[in-house]
Amino acid sequence: MLGKKPVTAQKRGETRALCLGLGMVACSVIMYFFIGITIVPLYNKSVWTNKGICELKNASIKEQQQCLFNDGSSDENKFQYPCLDIMVNLTPVGQVVKLYHQEETVFRNPKCSYIPPTLKNYTAVQENVEKVRQNFTEAQVFYCYYDPSGQEATVLLYRQYLPEFLLFTFVWPSLMLIGGVLIIVLVKISQYFSILLAPQYRTGI
Structure with missing residues (x-):
């Protein structure tokens, strides 16, 4: 029973982190779409x-x-x-x-x-x-x-x-996208090592 609680808590933390990463990626995609239909056409007209x-x-x-x-x-x-x-x-x-x-x-x-x-x-x-x-x-x-x-x-x-203005508008969605992808990658790495180390913990027990 004591061994299951840390594992359950770890899974919950991974699930929340994964949702956070996916949410950040989704928000960045929406921001890219919004910039593409509003600011980019105005920039092209200039x-x-x-x-x-x-x-x-x-x-x-x-x-x-x-x-x-x-x-x-x-x-x-x-x-x-x-x-x-x-x-x-x-x-x-x-x-x-x-x-x-x-x-x-x-x-x-x-x-x-x-x-x-x-x-x-x-x-x-x-x-x-x-x-x-x-x-x-x-x-x-x-x-x-x-x-x-x-x-x-x-x-x-x-x-x-200006070109600098257009690049600046892409800074925040890009940072959000990189952060979301990084969180997802870290969660997947954590899950991968958990699967590799699970048999060793079982043998030790």
Whole structure:
């Protein structure tokens, strides 16, 4: 009876460890799938891979031609905000093009160069957009990202979906997958040695 209790406890521990390992592997697979259907397509759409120099040509706020931003599916979730329009001269190609803040700006509202972080207070939104316009006016010359193929005739101030960003998103699921596989391997090794040593314990008894 005394010999059976440690063996039973060991089996329970191995079963729990094995479930933990399998759970970690399953979670990592789900995370890989989620990244593959959300972040990877956005990364593939980001064609602004080359870095160049942009010279400001015009930075204006279209007060009378405000843009609409829809954060959902219904018309009730629409907000109005001043539309900042920035045109720059892309020196590598010598062409005047429209500048956007980042990829998300192009996808959400291609009419405006900048989308305020919050749209609840219109006065604060106006001040934020005006401050951004002044920053561009003071800078005049700055780095930007453009499409080297020339198919996308716009440029970005910042790239949101860099290769480093994509690699970083795979860090946690990869660590979880490695940890889960390691736990499963250790449990299997423990079970293998238990089977090898079992006859010796029986002979000793």
